[in-house]
Amino acid sequence: MPLAHSRVARSPYPETLRAILNVKSADQSRAWLSHWDLINPEPTPLWNLPHAAAQLGVAHLAVKDESLRSPLCSFKALGAPIALMRLIMRLWPSHDVDPQALIAGRHRELVSNFTVISATDGNHGKALAAAAQSIGCHCVIVLHANVSAEREQAIAAYGARVVRIAGNYDESVEHAAQLAKANRWHVVSDTSYEGYEAIPRDVMQGYGTIAAEVIEQSSTTSGEPAFTHVFLQGGVGGLAAGVASYLWEHYGANRPRFVVVEPRQADCLYQSALAGHAAKATGSVDSVMAGLACGETSPLAWKILQACIDDFMLIEDEDAVAAMRTLAAGSGDDVPIVSGESGAAGLAGLAKLMHAPALAHAVGLNAQSRVLLISTEGATAPGVYAELVGASADTVATRRDEWAAQANTTSNATSNATSNATSNA
Numbered sequence: 001m002p003l004a005h006s007r008v009a010r011s012p013y014p015e016t017l018r019a020i021l022n023v024k025s026a027d028q029s030r031a032w033l034s035h036w037d038l039i040n041p042e043p044t045p046l047w048n049l050p051h052a053a054a055q056l057g058v059a060h061l062a063v064k065d066e067s068l069r070s071p072l073c074s075f076k077a078l079g080a081p082i083a084l085m086r087l088i089m090r091l092w093p094s095h096d097v098d099p100q101a102l103i104a105g106r107h108r109e110l111v112s113n114f115t116v117i118s119a120t121d122g123n124h125g126k127a128l129a130a131a132a133q134s135i136g137c138h139c140v141i142v143l144h145a146n147v148s149a150e151r152e153q154a155i156a157a158y159g160a161r162v163v164r165i166a167g168n169y170d171e172s173v174e175h176a177a178q179l180a181k182a183n184r185w186h187v188v189s190d191t192s193y194e195g196y197e198a199i200p201r202d203v204m205q206g207y208g209t210i211a212a213e214v215i216e217q218s219s220t221t222s223g224e225p226a227f228t229h230v231f232l233q234g235g236v237g238g239l240a241a242g243v244a245s246y247l248w249e250h251y252g253a254n255r256p257r258f259v260v261v262e263p264r265q266a267d268c269l270y271q272s273a274l275a276g277h278a279a280k281a282t283g284s285v286d287s288v289m290a291g292l293a294c295g296e297t298s299p300l301a302w303k304i305l306q307a308c309i310d311d312f313m314l315i316e317d318e319d320a321v322a323a324m325r326t327l328a329a330g331s332g333d334d335v336p337i338v339s340g341e342s343g344a345a346g347l348a349g350l351a352k353l354m355h356a357p358a359l360a361h362a363v364g365l366n367a368q369s370r371v372l373l374i375s376t377e378g379a380t381a382p383g384v385y386a387e388l389v390g391a392s393a394d395t396v397a398t399r400r401d402e403w404a405a406q407a408n409t410t411s412n413a414t415s416n417a418t419s420n421a422t423s424n425a
């Protein structure tokens with residue numbers, strides 16, 4: 001069975017975890033990053049999909065659409081940039097660096113000889129390259145053999161120097177660490193390892209913005225969460241930790257049930273759940289879900305996840321592709337959504353469970369369930385997207401915008417639990 005349950009506490013958010021990630025610091029990250037001209041000033045839409053909910057047999061289904069977070073097309077715009085800002089502020093404590101001025105490039109002279117480096121499977125590296133360009137420092141990005149040429153071009157377009165290696169993701173991480181050591185560059189990674197926690201913590205903390213917006217967009221009169229279940233796709237575990245920790249701290253013991261979804265070939269979080277400690281994937285770590293193709297759990301993320309993720313599940317590549325198509329198609333009632341390979345993993349996980357009654361029951365999903373998914377990316381590899389969906393991302397985006405305009409005029413786009421932020425769609 002592609003499912004592992006954890007016996008996690010239904011308790012208030014523990015002080016030990018608050019020392020790692022907390023709402024206060026996430027909200028500060030959100031405020032600082034709001035000054036970046038590559039972040040959309042509006043919250044990303046929280047779309048209500050009544051048709052898909054009825055098809056799947058749940059009461060309510062909402063999708064937070066991170067394709068509209070930024071021209072970078074993914075939630076990763078919330079991570080590396082804020083970590084880079086905080087790193088520079090730590091390295092130059094006596095320079096009174098102002099965050100708003102920093103991300104606008106007004107401390108350019110201070111950082112003109114400063115170089116950051118990271119390995120990436122695409123989205124993290126693009127966000128780091130874009131932030132370095134805005135701030136005015138240098139950026140080197142290490143890519144493994146399976147990163148597509150169009151993802152490489154997208155990173156290079158933001159001024160980064162790209163180093164390509166023959167090996168896999170984990171080898172690219174190692175290569176970046178060696179280059180950093182040899183050249184006295186600074187690694188800005190989204191995954192932690194022994195002795196390296198401050199930067200990945202700041203990256204994860206940035207993702208809390210997604211949860212903060214969801215709380216604002218779905219507030220209920222009772223103050224209880226609008227959702228019974230939240231699906232979070234897993235790479236190294238940073239997204240899941242950043243979002244789940246915020247929701248847990250906010251709602252306490254009444255938090256929703258958290259389900260982590262990974263590709264079968266890159267099952268490091270699932271294996272961690274089985275082992276009871278941060279573990280490695282058992283598969284090939286090669287998946288169409290490029291952002292989730294990670295072989296090693298981030299130990300810092302695992303400290304949060306082991307305490308609050310209720311269920312871990314695995315999906316196949318074809319499940320993700322089917323979910324991309326469902327989201328792209330929309331219906332009269334459901335907006336078409338541009339959701340990339342990793343973005344659609346949450347819907348793929350939900351569909352897999354709802355089509356197997358015993359699995360749905362095991363995760364507490366039924367006709368009363370109110371489910372939140374996060375579409376973490378749009379078409380970050382447009383060629384791959386068009387090939388898999390059978391329509392270009394531009395075509396789907398046009399249909400989305402037409403749907404939203406129509407819904408605005410007939411004002412059936414909102415429910416009391418979900419607001420469709422059509423203004424930035």
Ligand SMILES: Cc1ncc(COP(=O)(O)O)c(C=O)c1O
Nearest residue numbers: 235236237238239291342376377
């Ligand atoms: C689109 C997308 N979704 C989800 C993830 C998973 O995030 P994490 O590695 O923090 O678990 C990634 C990671 O790169 C990603 O690019």
